[in-house]
Amino acid sequence: MNRSAHWENVYTTKGESEVSWFQENPAPSLELIDMARLTPEAAIVDIGAGASRFVDGVLARGFENVTALDLSEAALGVAKARLGHQASRVQWVVADVTTWEPPQTYDLWHDRAAFHFLTEEAARFAYVDRLKKALKRSGYVVVGTFAPDGPERCSGLPVLRQDAVSLAAAFGAEFEMIHTRRHEHVTPWGSTQPFQFSTFRRL
DSSP states (O other): OOHHHHHHHHHSSSSGSTTTTOOOOOOHHHHHHHTTTTOOOOEEETTTTTTHHHHHHHHHHHEEEEEEEEHHHHHHHHHHHHHHGGGGGGEEEEOOTTOOOOOOOOOEEEEEGGGGGGGGHHHHHHHHHHHHHHHEEEEEEEEEOOOTTTTTTEEEEOOOOOOOOHHHHHOTTTTEEEEEEEEEEEEETTTEEEEEEEEEEOO
């Protein structure tokens, strides 16, 4: 099963709150977005958006140029249904970030729990290539991955756990790390998953 088919299966067989990564309130991501002090006109892209409520949070903050990208059309459909008429304020993109051709540039690139699924070096190189095509100079990158002591697998797939140093090495010298923090995510069934959130600015 390829990655797209895998995630279509997940989101067509499980409810929004029946997956380990569900967050009622994506506070860690939104706090880091707030730290960037972006204007309402800033363009934000959410990579691996899934059915996440991150999009709800940035819309509530008044951002109007918001893009949600995911491999799974079903996942984005869940988010659209939840948002109702507000869904028209978002650009919805069904694509693999490693092959996506960005149609515009962005002020902020957000990724919670997509990058750590890229266990092959070639896929990580392709991701960073798309990041460089998509992000404006002086733009921000907020990435959340499983921490080094986090789970080794998620949704039946292997992951590559990261810390701030390994992320900085993956992104390269064009990106300056400006903040890093640990977050203990609690799953819907009460287990704890250590995450590492890092913020970079493109030089």
